[in-house]
Amino acid sequence: MSGESATRITPGNALRPEDIAEQVAAGTKVSEDVAEYALRLGDDALILAQRLSWWISRAPEIEEDIALGNVALDLLGHARSFLTYAGSAWGKSEDDLAYWRQESEFRSCFLVEQPNGDFGKTIARQLVFSIYQHELYSRLVDSADETLAAIAAKSLKEVDYHRDHAIQWTLRLGDGTEESHRRMQEGLNSVWPYVHELFVDDELIERLPGVAVRPSELRAPFDALLAQVLGEATLEVPDVQPAMTGNRGTRHSEHLGYLLAEMQVVAREHPGATW
Amino acid sequence: MSTNTAVRPAEAPAAKAWDIAATICDPEIPVLTIEDLGILRAVAVVPGEYDAAGTPAVEVTITPTYSGCPAMDTIRDDIVAALGRHGYADVRVKLVLAPAWTTDWMTGEGKAKLEQYGIAPPTGLAGVRTGPVRLGLSVKCPRCNSLNTREITRFGSTSCKALYQCNDCKEPFDYFKVL
Numbered sequence: 001m002s003g004e005s006a007t008r009i010t011p012g013n014a015l016r017p018e019d020i021a022e023q024v025a026a027g028t029k030v031s032e033d034v035a036e037y038a039l040r041l042g043d044d045a046l047i048l049a050q051r052l053s054w055w056i057s058r059a060p061e062i063e064e065d066i067a068l069g070n071v072a073l074d075l076l077g078h079a080r081s082f083l084t085y086a087g088s089a090w091g092k093s094e095d096d097l098a099y100w101r102q103e104s105e106f107r108s109c110f111l112v113e114q115p116n117g118d119f120g121k122t123i124a125r126q127l128v129f130s131i132y133q134h135e136l137y138s139r140l141v142d143s144a145d146e147t148l149a150a151i152a153a154k155s156l157k158e159v160d161y162h163r164d165h166a167i168q169w170t171l172r173l174g175d176g177t178e179e180s181h182r183r184m185q186e187g188l189n190s191v192w193p194y195v196h197e198l199f200v201d202d203e204l205i206e207r208l209p210g211v212a213v214r215p216s217e218l219r220a221p222f223d224a225l226l227a228q229v230l231g232e233a234t235l236e237v238p239d240v241q242p243a244m245t246g247n248r249g250t251r252h253s254e255h256l257g258y259l260l261a262e263m264q265v266v267a268r269e270h271p272g273a274t275w
Numbered sequence: 276m277s278t279n280t281a282v283r284p285a286e287a288p289a290a291k292a293w294d295i296a297a298t299i300c301d302p303e304i305p306v307l308t309i310e311d312l313g314i315l316r317a318v319a320v321v322p323g324e325y326d327a328a329g330t331p332a333v334e335v336t337i338t339p340t341y342s343g344c345p346a347m348d349t350i351r352d353d354i355v356a357a358l359g360r361h362g363y364a365d366v367r368v369k370l371v372l373a374p375a376w377t378t379d380w381m382t383g384e385g386k387a388k389l390e391q392y393g394i395a396p397p398t399g400l401a402g403v404r405t406g407p408v409r410l411g412l413s414v415k416c417p418r419c420n421s422l423n424t425r426e427i428t429r430f431g432s433t434s435c436k437a438l439y440q441c442n443d444c445k446e447p448f449d450y451f452k453v454l
Binding site for chain 2: 031063064066067070071073074075076078080081101146149150151153154157158161164165240
């Protein structure tokens with residue numbers, strides 16, 4: 001790893017215009033494609049963070065309130081880094097991107113948009129997403145883009161804890177009581193239609209060899225670990241057809257609009273406010 | 276284990292600024308300085324740039340412990356304020372993500388202070404977590420020194436801590452987890 005990151009983020013604030021100017025002067029030019037790719041990574045983390053933070057004060061036990069809140073906070077941190085980097089291509093701050101984009105401008109996948117459901121469904125979504133994200137970041141650390149590599153290296157250590165958290169709960173619920181087993185299996189079945197979308201290669205990926213991770217490469221290691229965990233948890237790998245998804249385009253699940261309304265309302269009600 | 280340990284600069288003007296920045300404590304763990312934690316990465320004098328009073332401009336580099344750590348905002352403000360009190364009007368705080376922070380950078384003195392404060396310091400090195408077999412060392416109770424302890428929840432009061440309980444003295448305590 002290089003001794004110094006190319007990323008210059010002012011803590012607590014959006015990347016300042018002078019930071020961007022400095023980056024551009026130093027030769028860091030974020031191309032439209034790299035920015036678009038960073039936007040996908042950031043949006044997945046942001047939307048899942050927003051979903052998970054709902055559990056604070058509502059989880060089955062106080063330790064889980066804290067655990068899911070911590071996972072959400074980590075994901076929000078990843079989102080801030082990715083969105084700040086993406087926004088520098090367009091002169092936009094992380095807040096501009098989080099609060100002032102319309103639904104069709106988000107690039108999140110359908111999986112992270114899915115409602116929390118019961119605890120079993122949330123853990124199922126966490127299991128699937130954290131295994132995927134772990135495989136993704138493990139490869140992104142070797143990206144030719146230094147900033148993406150640095151964010152991935154930082155985030156990977158945290159995702160390692162998220163994945164372990166999801167696996168431990170999957171084992172406990174799957175191999176627990178009849179009721180916990182039933183709910184965990186139902187949770188898996190209900191998120192499964194949105195798993196396929198995570199592993200689709202598209203034109204943007206083709207245009208970024210060495211920079212972006214090819215999603216299709218992640219499928220085999222994802223399936224292997226998942227099968228091992230589900231086997232141990234006495235759960236079945238769901239046999240459910242993939243759903244129609246947005247494939248990182250302008251179309252989203254019917255749930256995203258409601259999520260954005262809640263996430264963006266304060267910023268839009270009080271433009272320019274800081275807190 | 277990472278060898279990327281931050282080094283206090285050798286030349287006098289930067290070293291002086293380092294010593295001031297190194298007094299800043301983590302807002303959540305007030306017994307530890309950002310130097311003890313390994314958050315303070317570098318302090319440099321910006322060549323040829325001075326404030327109105329002729330004091331050199333300084334650049335302080337810090338790195339977050341966790342991506343979402345909200346303490347970074349306070350730490351940045353505290354650095355600017357502390358250096359300001361010593362006459363540095365032009366202070367630039369830079370946040371870097373690489374190399375990624377690890378508990379391996381925590382100083383021995385920092386670990387001792389942490390334990391005294393009632394938080395069990397990280398046991399073992401971050402590298403150990405990534406091998407084929409995850410070998411966890413026992414976490415020692417900071418109150419009675421017993422190694423007979425158990426994890427209650429891996430995610431605790433802040434991102435960097437887990438909650439443990441001592442099976443002997445029965446006291447719950449925070450553990451600064453290995454990252």
